Amino acid sequence: MAVQVEEFNVKPEVLLLEQLLDEVRSGRLRVPRFQRPYVWRPDQMLDLFDSIERGYPIGSLLVWETSLQLPSLDQVAGIDIPPAPDGSIAYLLDGHQRLSTLFGALIHRPEPSTGSRDRHWWIYRMLGTTDPRELRFQHSGRSAPPANLLPMQAVLRTMDFLTYARRLARDPSTADDCDALVDEAEQFAQRIKSYKIPVVRLLGGDLPHAVEAFSRVNSGGRQISPDQMVSALTYRAETEETLTDRITAIRESIGDSGFGDIGSEPVFQTIVAVTGEDDVQGARWTALADRMSGDLDGIVKQAEIALHRAVRFLRYEVGVPLAWLVPYPQQIMLLAVFFHHQPDPDGAQLRALVRWFWSTSWSTVFVGGNGFQVRRALHYMRAFATDRAHLNLQGLYAQPLPDRFDTEDGRVRAFLLWELGHFGHRYGLDGEPIELIELLARSGPAAYRRIVTGVPSASSVANRIIMPTPPGVSVREALLDLPPRRLRTVVVSHAIPPVALARLVADDRNEFIQERTATLAGLEREFIQEIGAELAWELGRENGTIDT
Known part of the structure; x- marks a missing residue:
């Protein structure tokens, strides 16, 4: 008997920032575990608050409201989140970095010790500056920062704000200007409290419906990444680990070998290639997820073994000591595909792979991640690994020594x-x-x-x-x-x-x-x-x- 899927609707709305944070704090708005971890740098956190104070838009959030249960984080920005209440639950699909920054900086938490890893959540607004070039928002590594630095965690809580105002009055460095500083702090707090964020709420439907909608929405200036999409689509309630968790585990195991972090892109593309897919950059992700769902554990395990073999080849045959020195991430994926099909190559094959690595490194074949070139290279690599052809290096033109030192090149x-x-x-x-x-x-x-x-x-x-x-x-x-x-x-x-x-x-x-x-x-x-x-x-x- 077919499972009845509830009707799928879209509901745009606008919420006050404080309302949004209350939804997170209550456990009703949750971050699904297939989301990528929090990765924002300190300067990105400060820029977000600067945009809010100036009234600039920070992009909409995309949430999916459903009665289905998804694995979700029990902490946001290091703050415990209660279990989901009964009834429908909203899952954040787009906006994890922004929402975690707001929640982590504005919600009250115990003061960390000096040097604590949690200090990056403590953001301050400088009061009393008239120079527009002055950095209004900053982090502080000190447990007792200067009195004119308003902690963002005092903005939404009246008692914390009054405590801060009394400190301004008592501190000799700010006592004379206390009234003006308190007025400035109150005006700033009002701007934060009245700031509105657009939210696109997807109602009902199933997970593929929600992910498909996400793939068509470009909120925050980007679309959902393929690995996030497939991770969501291959989620099954009976397992605790998502595809994102598995990708992270593979990256950590390779990093622990001393090679460093290879990034999620070559890991995900290797997993896709192991399924036999030719287009590792633009496949029909829903169809791919359906194929993978039956044997996700086996596919991921094969990809992990192949990636470790590729990394050993890079380190000991080519002489690449660290992951960040690999010219193009596609090279890792393609080498992993070779070792997936040919785990025990002979000397001639290894020498051909070394030549291939250097030839593709000196050329522009993978510049910009050209989809056609990657598909063609994948076809040649599979044929080479299964003894059906030699590695084709035709059309690989070595480029001259670059003029500029740019390690993104x-x-x-x-x-x-x-x-x-x-x-x-x-x-x-x-x-x-x-x-x-x-x-x-x-x-x-x-x-x-x-x-x-x-x-x-x-x-x-x-x-x-x-x-x-x-x-x-x-x-x-x-x-x-x-x-x-x-x-x-x-x-x-x-x-x-x-x-x-x-x-x-x-x-x-x-x-x-x-x-x-x-x-x-x-x-x-x-x-x-x-x-x-x-x-x-x-x-x-x-x-x-x-x-x-």
Whole structure:
């Protein structure tokens, strides 16, 4: 007998901010567990309150009201939420980051200790400033911040607000201006209390109806991500773990291996590819979820095993020490697909995969996540893994050394990866080897310091080296302060040739960068030829894309 699905309707409404928070505090508005975790940075939290004070819209929230029971979070922003009451429940589908920020900063909570991880929920509004450039909202790491900082958690509670007003009157730094500061605080509190947020409420229907509606709504400037959608669609009441939980667990297990976080995208796309789907970026998610529902545990387990094999290959065959250095996330997914179909490759296959990795890293094939290119690469990788074809590298044109140091650029990451392997032993100012991987794992791209400044070409990738220096001392100053013999040893280990060093000593900054650029570009080209990727360079030359 078919299950009767209640009628599906859409109800737009506008709620006061305080009403919205009351729904969360009562447990009636809940965050489903398939939502992504809270990830906002402190500056994003402050920007949200700045927008509210100025009366700017912060986007609508999308909620689904239903009598169905979904696994939901028992805490929001670290604050306990009571169990859902009887009757219909509203589940937040879009707006988790915004609502958690508002709830965490405005709802009363015990004062944390100095340095506590909960201190980021304590946001303050600065009173008494007339400079529009002054940052009105800020965090404070101190348990007793200055008296003119109004805690946001005192805004909605009358007793807390009165306590703060008495503090203004007692504190010597604010006592003389107490009346004006209290007036300013009251006006600000009224703006918060009267702020209205549009809410799109989906009534009735089933989970696929709600997710389909979510996929068509672009509130907050974005649509639901595919992994969230499939996680929701594959939810089953009999299991505690959602697909989002499983993806997080895989990321954590890979991160624990020392490789770092690979992100949710390649994990989700690997799971999709394991099902046999060709379009891992734009599949018909509802149909895919139906196929996955019967064996979600088995599919996820196969994807996890394949991803761990891909990561081992990257670390020990290619020499990629950390996840953030992988040029394109699609490479992780495609390698995982290979190891899913071919868990025990021979030496020739491994060498072909290494060549494929570098050739795709130097080219633009995965720039922007081109859907057609990814589908074609997936087709070739499956055929290669099942001995039906060789890896096809035709049309992969190697690009020249980038002009700018931008680690969001996959070609820059490819360069850094090559340089890391080619100059594996580098010396610091003390003449001792630098622990490169440890430093890169701790500092990320910030480990790469500019050598010279003050010239247009200072943003070049050839103007960066991994070189810790004392506070306030530039890399150039630190290098030139070394004894001559140690200076030569250090700069050679960082691929600074003698002619470039001479330019650095003479303070010919542009010429220094040009000399080092020429040296690095030549060495990188030799490496490309050595591993057997001449085809990519030749094709690039013929098409005018390679700087010879």
